[in-house]
Amino acid sequence: MTDLPLRPRLSAIEAAWVIARRDFVAVLFSRAFLFFLLGPLFPVIVGGLAGSIGGEVQRDAVSYEVGVAMSPEDTARMVAAGERLAPQLPFALPRLQPVPEAAKDPAFDARAFMEARRGNYAAILTGTPQSPRLVGTEGQIARWQGPVSLIAGHALAAEPAAFPPVSALPVTISAADERTTRVQTAQIAQMLLFLLTMLLAGMVLSNLVEEKANKIIEILAAAIPMDAVFMGKLFAMLAVSFVGITVWGLAGFALFGGAGDVITRVTGFDITNLPAPAVGWPLFVVLGVLYFAMAYLLLGALFLTIGSMATSVREVQTLSMPVTMLQLMVFFLAAYTIKQPGSGLEMAAIAFPLSSPFAMLARAAMEPMLWTHALALAWQAVAVLGIVKAGSLLFRKRVMKSGGAGRDKRRAKDAKGLRAAA
Known part of the structure; x- marks a missing residue:
């Protein structure tokens, strides 16, 4: 009867490879791992959709329009000045829109109009270009007071200054x-x-x-x-x-x-x-x-x-x-x-x-x-x-x-x- 040769003990590297292969296959083909893979994807997808819908709703809900309730001549001057300045200061100026109710009612009360929550204006501009007056909440007044003053100053100019083109000399990075x-x-x-x-x-x-x-x-x-x-x-x-x-x-x-x-x-x-x-x-x-x-x-x-x-x-x-x-x-x-x-x-x-x-x-x-x-x-x-x-x-x-x-x-x-x- 011949003696069978004994198989030598696995080295540390061989043993580690055996354990790694066994665990890898066992985990990879388990149902729990499939659910583990899908788990983080659902919050990301739901969060992305919710963020997209929320962003669209927020953009629709936030108003950047300021109503103008001045005399027809002053209203036209203010709107025209705002349109001239808008390309130079994008996203920094409000969109000036005439208030139809003010044109129909000579005794139009801007404060009562705002408190009645009518229209969708961030604020209403009354008075004259020489003495403009903003009617709105404190936050909206603080936000648009400077831009409105800039538009009024531009409207008062007898000959609105032309905007000279600015030449650009870009560098890759500083x-x-x-x-x-x-x-x-x-x-x-x-x-x-x-x-x-x-x-x-x-x-x-x-x-x-x-x-x-x-x-x-x-x-x-x-x-x-x-x-x-x-x-x-x-x-x-x-x-x-x-x-x-x-x-x-x-x-x-x-x-x-x-x-x-x-x-x-x-x-x-x-x-x-x-x-x-x-x-x-x-x-x-x-x-x-x-x-x-x-x-x-x-x-x-x-x-x-x-x-x-x-x-x-x-x-x-x-x-x-x-x-x-x-x-x-x-x-x-x-x-x-x-x-x-x-x-x-x-x-x-x-x-x-x-x-x-x-x-x-x-x-x-x-x-x-x-x-x-x-x-x-x-x-x-x-x-x-x-x-x-x-x-x-x-x-x-x-x-x-x-x-x-x-x-x-x-x-x-x-x-x-x-x-x-x-």
Whole structure:
């Protein structure tokens, strides 16, 4: 009888790959993941539609018309002056409209007309161009008093001055303008990185708690290195997160392609005119992906450590709250350092592992240097390995301790049964 060769124990990398492939397939083809993908899309779609409808209603409801209740000659002069000035000061001047009721009633009372809530005028202009008088609420009077005075002065001119054309000598960008616009890019990138990390990192917790409840994790811990189990789970959830981001990104492009003009008009923000970062868009996107991966692995490693100490979903929620609040404070720290490049506070944000991805992504938008990103990514990778090592040691200590006690009890029970049988 020939002895069968024993299969060698899996290396840490092979074991991590097995765990990662198993978790990735299990999560990706589950119904829960499908609902997880659809979950964020519904609020975005509903919010976009509500914002579009609300913006249209608000534009229709807000009036920029000021009624003119002067003599027919003065009314014509004021309206003509307003039309001449309107092209020079768009959105700064009211639209002057004659009040039909004032032309029909010589004793027209503008104050009573406004208090009766008739018409749709922001205010009513009475008196004469030499002494105009606005009738309206305090807010509308404060808003239109200066523009109306400008129109009245232009109407009083015997020969309205011609507006000379202003020649333009545009430059690509100035130093102050470049820094201001890059700050905007840095802030948006940080916010997007934070939202994606917080939204997706929670999947790590639920996965580990379920396997602890089913005793699967104890079998894995006895078969392969615990470091490989943690690493496999982290990278599996990271791959699942990239799938989710891809789906949401495609949905966002489709939504923006179909309703981009409406979104821009409602929000007042055109994503196509987002200022270019200092390192350029291609490299900035690559760095964004890398820093998201590091931020996810760092936070996921902490969540795995928390999951190793929890025995139920409720306990997970209780223990994860301090880490979530810490991550929120870390984000605020990184966001605050955007306007303080090179300061000690920014160096602290870069050195602290949890805030380092956010601070360095902002630096990629502000500064063109690249070697600092290589150092930061290396430091963040070391921090991930350190957290995983500490978490796996803690988890193995707890599991192996409980497992050893259980084995001792079973052996004692078996020995007692054998003695009774004898």
